[in-house]
Amino acid sequence: MSRERHIHQNNSFSFICSNCGRTVVPSESGGYQRNHCPDCLWSLHVDLRTGDRRCGCRGRMEPITVWVKESGEWAIVHRCISCGFLRTNRIAADDSEQILYALAAKPLKALPFGAEKSMEILNEF
Numbered sequence: 704m705s706r707e708r709h710i711h712q713n714n715s716f717s718f719i720c721s722n723c724g725r726t727v728v729p730s731e732s733g734g735y736q737r738n739h740c741p742d743c744l745w746s747l748h749v750d751l752r753t754g755d756r757r758c759g760c761r762g763r764m765e766p767i768t769v770w771v772k773e774s775g776e777w778a779i780v781h782r783c784i785s786c787g788f789l790r791t792n793r794i795a796a797d798d799s800e801q802i803l804y805a806l807a808a809k810p811l812k813a814l815p816f817g818a819e820k821s822m823e824i825l826n827e828f
């Protein structure tokens with residue numbers, strides 16, 4: 704499969720999600736390149752730098768957590784299951800809110816200490 708097949712004139716591209724099989728089309732709101740599936744949030748390791756499609760790894764990238772920037776903007780942290788590369792990606796308006804929420808809640812559902820301790824900490828805020 705040639706890389707060129709995926710590239711449209713404006714340099715955005717559509718792809719088939721390697722995780723759920725959905726066809727992901729470029730974001731209609733435009734402005735930035737969509738690089739993950741809005742349904743399951745999985746991505747592909749295809750970039751050396753965001754958007755350049757120059758990485759040959761092509762591993763599937765799992766959304767492992769969310770990162771809230773100082774500005775309050777949310778980003779997804781993706782980890783390549785083939786090579787372990789970590790990357791952050793801006794969320795898109797149509798990303799699954801349910802999955803974003805589940806990502807944010809995941810560490811809280813698997814605390815390395817007991818629920819009692821977490822209540823103690825919460826009360827200190």
Ligand SMILES: [Zn+2]
Nearest residue numbers: 720723740743
């Ligand atoms: Zn998907």
Ligand SMILES: [Zn+2]
Nearest residue numbers: 748760783786
């Ligand atoms: Zn990789």
